[in-house]
Amino acid sequence: MTPPSTTPPSRTASDEPPQACGAAVVIGPGGIGSAVAQELQQQGRHGPILCLGRRTEPELDYAQEDSIANSAAWVSDQCAHAGVPLSLLVVATGYLHGAQGQPERSWSHLQADQLAHSFWVNSIGPALIMKHFLPLLPRQGPCAAVFLSAKVGSIADNQLGGWYAYRAAKAALNQLVKTASIEQARRNRQAVVVALHPGTVDTALSAPFSKQGLNVRSSQEAARQIVQVTSTLDASRNGCFIDYQGQELPW
């Protein structure tokens, strides 16, 4: 593996090279997920880096639970083959707008299909990932599962209204993450499971809503920050909702 290309400010040339950390899985190679996988590859702390999505082999599609189970079995085989544990899971799937419609500005725009699809991709799919992938994390030693959420999923922080389906589905995801973090701590006291808000990032998901005044970052910059924050997580952050700078967000 090549040494990290993005050295954290605190690291000096005399420091030891980063300790090998086991395999990493990134689910959802969209704008942010692909950049996170690239950043992990460049950083060289984890290996192998395994990417899974609707266009990978094996395929992982939330519409087919079998594809999630098969992908988890494949990851387990890859880790056994490489002789390393799975130590990092990043779930970067999500849905805001598309064939099912646009985010609702008013309750008059609510549609069952849009609500169902948003819950399917933003909460039910990640819940099935918990079911099939969290058991792959080791029962001893540090390991992390990071589920990309969104600040608009915060109930306490909701001051603007609108975006009913996305907000509600991310709030549901946050509750699923909190619940899984408690179960995971019973399996491994050093494990950490968090919901992470990546900030506003220039991807297909955010493109129609990027406007002046928003701090829109590139997916590469966001990935650097997400990987940096992820590398600092320990069990004291288990069950937290944090942003890309590691700041805790209100539920």
Ligand SMILES: NC(=O)c1ccc[n+]([C@@H]2O[C@H](COP(=O)([O-])OP(=O)(O)OC[C@H]3O[C@@H](n4cnc5c(N)ncnc54)[C@H](OP(=O)(O)O)[C@@H]3O)[C@@H](O)[C@H]2O)c1
């Ligand atoms: N971008 C932002 O400004 C922003 C802000 C706050 C939170 N977030 C969150 O960050 C995460 C990543 O967002 P992004 O900006 O990278 O979005 P993106 O580029 O649209 O990527 C979304 C990913 O989700 C996958 N996906 C969608 N439906 C799926 C399904 N049924 N089964 C499996 N995978 C599915 C997509 O797969 P395909 O490639 O096959 O379509 C894609 O890989 C999401 O959770 C999002 O809510 C993003």
